[in-house]
Amino acid sequence: METARQELQKVAKRIQPHIHRTPVLTSRLINEIAGAELFFKCENFQRMGAFKMRGATNAILNLSADKQKKGVVTHSSGNFAQALSLAAKSLNVPAYIVMPDSAPEVKKAAVRTYGGQITECPSTLKDREETANRIQEETGATFIHPSNDLDVILGQGTAALELLEDHPDLEILVSPVGGGGLIAGAALAAKYFGKDCKCIGGEPAEADDAWRSLKSGKIETNETANTIADGLKTQLGDQNFPIILEHVEEIIRVSEDDIKEALRLIWERMKIIVEPSSAVALAAVLKEKERFRNKKVGILISGGNVDFSRLPF
Amino acid sequence: METARQELQKVAKRIQPHIHRTPVLTSRLINEIAGAELFFKCENFQRMGAFKMRGATNAILNLSADKQKKGVVTHSSGNFAQALSLAAKSLNVPAYIVMPDSAPEVKKAAVRTYGGQITECPSTLKDREETANRIQEETGATFIHPSNDLDVILGQGTAALELLEDHPDLEILVSPVGGGGLIAGAALAAKYFGKDCKCIGGEPAEADDAWRSLKSGKIETNETANTIADGLKTQLGDQNFPIILEHVEEIIRVSEDDIKEALRLIWERMKIIVEPSSAVALAAVLKEKERFRNKKVGILISGGNVDFSRLPF
Numbered sequence: 001m002e003t004a005r006q007e008l009q010k011v012a013k014r015i016q017p018h019i020h021r022t023p024v025l026t027s028r029l030i031n032e033i034a035g036a037e038l039f040f041k042c043e044n045f046q047r048m049g050a051f052k053m054r055g056a057t058n059a060i061l062n063l064s065a066d067k068q069k070k071g072v073v074t075h076s077s078g079n080f081a082q083a084l085s086l087a088a089k090s091l092n093v094p095a096y097i098v099m100p101d102s103a104p105e106v107k108k109a110a111v112r113t114y115g116g117q118i119t120e121c122p123s124t125l126k127d128r129e130e131t132a133n134r135i136q137e138e139t140g141a142t143f144i145h146p147s148n149d150l151d152v153i154l155g156q157g158t159a160a161l162e163l164l165e166d167h168p169d170l171e172i173l174v175s176p177v178g179g180g181g182l183i184a185g186a187a188l189a190a191k192y193f194g195k196d197c198k199c200i201g202g203e204p205a206e207a208d209d210a211w212r213s214l215k216s217g218k219i220e221t222n223e224t225a226n227t228i229a230d231g232l233k234t235q236l237g238d239q240n241f242p243i244i245l246e247h248v249e250e251i252i253r254v255s256e257d258d259i260k261e262a263l264r265l266i267w268e269r270m271k272i273i274v275e276p277s278s279a280v281a282l283a284a285v286l287k288e289k290e291r292f293r294n295k296k297v298g299i300l301i302s303g304g305n306v307d308f309s310r311l312p313f
Numbered sequence: 314m315e316t317a318r319q320e321l322q323k324v325a326k327r328i329q330p331h332i333h334r335t336p337v338l339t340s341r342l343i344n345e346i347a348g349a350e351l352f353f354k355c356e357n358f359q360r361m362g363a364f365k366m367r368g369a370t371n372a373i374l375n376l377s378a379d380k381q382k383k384g385v386v387t388h389s390s391g392n393f394a395q396a397l398s399l400a401a402k403s404l405n406v407p408a409y410i411v412m413p414d415s416a417p418e419v420k421k422a423a424v425r426t427y428g429g430q431i432t433e434c435p436s437t438l439k440d441r442e443e444t445a446n447r448i449q450e451e452t453g454a455t456f457i458h459p460s461n462d463l464d465v466i467l468g469q470g471t472a473a474l475e476l477l478e479d480h481p482d483l484e485i486l487v488s489p490v491g492g493g494g495l496i497a498g499a500a501l502a503a504k505y506f507g508k509d510c511k512c513i514g515g516e517p518a519e520a521d522d523a524w525r526s527l528k529s530g531k532i533e534t535n536e537t538a539n540t541i542a543d544g545l546k547t548q549l550g551d552q553n554f555p556i557i558l559e560h561v562e563e564i565i566r567v568s569e570d571d572i573k574e575a576l577r578l579i580w581e582r583m584k585i586i587v588e589p590s591s592a593v594a595l596a597a598v599l600k601e602k603e604r605f606r607n608k609k610v611g612i613l614i615s616g617g618n619v620d621f622s623r624l625p626f
Contacts, residue, residue, distance in 0.1 A: 023336075044584045264621070271357045271617035273584040304584035308577070313621045 005192035011151075012158040015057045018090060022046050022159070024166050029269050034285055036292040039170065040266075041163040044274050044304025048114065051159050051182060051302050052083035052146070058155030059144045060084075060091050068093045070140035075128040077103040078231055079303055080146035085116030096141055098131045106307065147179030148237025157185025163298045164193045173298040174281040177201040177210040177251060178232035180240035186300060187247035197298075200291075201244075201251040202284030204259060209235045210244070211251040228312055229259055231277035231302065252284035252291075259283050260312045266301075273304045276312070318505040324464075325471040328370045331403060335359050335472070337479050340583050347598055349605040352483065353579075354476040357587050357617025361427065364472050364615050365396035365459070368494055371468030372457045373397075373404050381406045383453035388441040390416040391544055392616055393459035398429030409454055411444045419620070460492030461550025470498025476611045477506045486611040487594040490514040490523040490564060491545035493553035499613060500560035510611075513604075514557075514564040515597030517572060522548045523557070524564040541625055542572055544590035544615065565597035565604075572596050573625045579614075589625070591615045 025040045043051040060072055071094030074084050081097045088095035097116040099108060100123030111118055121131040136143055145152065159182070160173055173190045175183040187199040203210050204227035212220040219241050225233035236244065254262075263279035266272060278301045285292050285299065338353045356364040373385055384407030387397050394410045401408035410429040412421060413436030424431055434444040449456055458465065472495070473486055486503045488496040500512040516523050517540035525533040532554050538546035549557065567575075576592035579585060591614045598605050598612065 049584060267586055267621065268619075271362060271586040273580055273586060306581075308580065308624070308626045311621070311624065 004188055008154055008157055008161055008188060008192060011058050011154045012161055014061055015054055015155060015158060018057045018087070019054055020046055021162060024163060025270060025272070027270050030265060030282075033265070034292065035289055036285065036294060037296045038282075038285065038299055039163065039167050039297065040270070040299050040301050041159055042272065042301050043159055044272060044278065044301050046303070048079070048083050048086045049303050049305040050079040050083065051156055051300070052079045053087060054158050055149075055152035055155030055181060056080065056083040056087040056144070059149060059151040060087055060093055062151045063142055067142050070094075070142070071096060072144050073098065073132050073135045073139070073141040074144050074146060075099070075132045076146050077107055079305055081107070081111050081116060082114055084144060085111050085114035089115035094139070094141065096135045096139065098128050098135065100128065145237070147181030147234065148239045150239055153181050153184045153240055153243070154188070155185070156182045157189045159300060160186035160189035160298070161193055163300070164189060164197065167296065167298065168195065169296055170194060170197050170298040171295045172292060173197055173199045173300070174284055175199065175201055175300045176229070176232055176277050176280040176302055177203040178277065179234035180210065180236040180244055182300065182302060183248060184240035184243040187243060191247050198249040199247060200249050200284065202280040203251050203253055204229045204232055204280060205253040205255055207233050208253050211253050213241065214245065214248070214251055217245070227259070228256060229277040229280050231275065232280060252288055254280060254283040254287050258287055262286060264313055273306055274301050275303050275306050278302045278304070317501055321467055321470055321474055321501060321505060324371050324467045325474055327374050328367055328468060328471060331370045331400070332366055333359055334475060337476060338583060338585070342582050343578060343595075346578070347605065348602055349598065349607060350609045351595075351598065351612055352476065352480050352610070353583070353612050353614050354472055355585065355614050356472055357585060357591065357614050359616070361392070361396050361399045362616050362618040363392040363396065364469055364495060364613070365392045366400060367471050368462075368465035368468030369393065369396040369400040369457070370404075372462060372464040373400050373406055375464045376455055380455050383407075383455070384409060385457050386411065386445050386448045386452070386454040387457050387459060388412070388445050389459050390420055392618060394420070394424050394429060395427055397457060398424050398427035402428035407452070407454065409448045409452065411441050411448065413441065458550065460494030460547065461552045463552055466494050466497045466553055466556070467501070468498070469495045470502045472613060473499035473502035473611070474506055476613070477502060477510065480609065480611065481508065482609055483507060483510050483611040484608045485511045485513055485605060486613070487513050487515055487597055488613045489542070489545055489590050489593040489615055490516040491590065492547040493523065493549040493557055495613060495615060496561060497553035497556040500556060504560050511562040512560060513562050513597065515593040516564050516566055517542045517545055517593060518566040518568055520546050521566050524566050526554065527558065527561070527564055530558070540572070541569060542590040542593050544588065545593060565601055567593060567596040567600050571600055575599060577626055586617045586619055587614050588616050588619050591617070
């Protein structure tokens with residue numbers, strides 16, 4: 001499957017003028033605690049503060065000029081809404097964002113700042129899908145899914161690709177698992193650009209749909225999702241699940257306390273702001289130390305958009 | 314005065330193996346807000362989390378082997394206590410730290426982690442000085458002042474020196490003002506390594522002793538110091554004041570709200586953890602925008618040691 005390799009390289013080249021190449025940081029102290037050599041790919045320093053900028057940019061660039069003119073639409077209340085808005089604005093494309101009317105005002109304001117046009121609707125999935133459909137019909141805009149879209153997946157995969165370019169000898173790559181876009185892209189990058197590099201997921205035990213999906217072989221859902229890792233409450237989709245099933249070695253579940261401890265460690269010791277979802281990958285490494293002992297491990301820090309009024313410490 | 318120039322270079326070379334060369338970060342968005350081009354020298358990424366590591370290391374390295382063997386002593390409840398402890402530990406030198414018995418347990422624990430030997434005493438200056446004197450007599454250790462010591466001042470100055478090496482065309486360098494060690498060192502670096510680069514201080518209006526000292530021409534004190542910039546409550550000393558008087562262009566006073574706003578901007582937009590004292594320099598730039606309009610401005614981010622249980626937002 002040489003094509004996936006070439007495809008990832010093509011995507012990296014395509015989005016490169018529109019995104020930051022983010023730095024890779026290390027911490028002697030966290031290495032000592034983990035008993036491994038960790039390399040943090042800092043997508044919290046990405047434009048808009050998260051890796052989602054990569055996938056959004058790629059999805060828009062991949063549209064025809066005619067489709068670009070008509071715009072893009074998505075439903076999201078999180079980072080993808082902001083990412084699609086900013087990517088669209090940078091590329092001079094209209095962005096229509098469907099948000100639940102219950103979404104925090106601060107998130108709506110952020111989308112507006114980035115130029116997204118918000119349509120509010122009731123917060124059920126059915127309402128959001130219907131609203132997005134209506135906008136598509138009215139405007140001719142193209143729907144872009146936050147995680148279950150191959151262009152988005154390949155875009156997200158470029159974060160892992162860059163990390164492997166900087167550190168080709170990584171033995172394991174650890175990614176948080178939410179909707180599955182980031183880990184599916186990372187798994188492809190590890191497979192096609194690593195030297196026998198495994199891809200492992202970290203997931204909150206409170207929203208362990210992906211862990212159960214790997215067990216059962218079909219896409220599972222969460223009945224509840226009481227986790228501070230609010231970017232990881234979503235479930236896998238039919239585009240990313242087959243990739244995850246084939247290329248992800250294992251998913252490690254972590255408790256809320258594990259997440260908070262890892263979050264605090266990153267903030268206190270690395271002096272960088274990362275969102276709780278980002279700490280889940282480090283939490284997985286610290287939970288199963290034997291699995292990672294003395295290994296070179298890449299860790300995807302997914303983003304840094306934090307609501308400071310709701311800190312867990 | 315070629316000697317100060319040579320002296321600074323010698324110090325930079327001497328401490329270089331023992332400290333990090335910290336990165337210089339920029340933010341497009343904060344540039345837009347400020348109307349200037351800002352370069353942040355990130356000493357929050359320094360070892361131990363603050364620039365104080367530089368001065369402490371230089372002061373110890375400058376002692377004779379015999380004096381090093383007998384150790385160093387200081388009284389401090391802040392970053393300098395931790396810096397002297399870690400610098401001493403790295404250089405295999407005993408460090409005696411006098412701390413008020415009222416100091417937070419978390420600060421005492423940090424000093425112990427870095428190998429400092431704590432002696433507690435009542436929190437008056439008189440008690441602290443007497444305790445430090447007694448330890449000097451008993452152990453033969455050398456007293457190192459956190460800011461009013463020429464070796465410490467020159468050590469701190471290397472942060473500005475590195476910034477000017479990276480960006481030789483800076484027109485203004487802005488430093489927070491507390492005990493005066495950092496700004497005195499920065500002013501010397503600007504004078505001897507800048508191209509007509511001015512040095513300006515930022516100071517909390519609630520602890521504006523340095524601003525008043527520049528006006529009156531003598532060292533003033535603070536009767537109260539109700540500021541979240543807790544590293545800036547201290548006053549100038551006879552070693553650093555003459556340097557500040559001669560080489561610092563101006564001190565800009567900022568309100569507590571100015572500091573909080575600048576702090577939030579750095580956390581939210583740059584995604585880095587800096588302590589409130591560090592935000593005072595940016596607050597000064599944002600307060601007097603006309604003074605900095607369209608200029609290339611270096612900003613010293615002094616440190617990133619934050620008590621997360623006492624955040625102002």
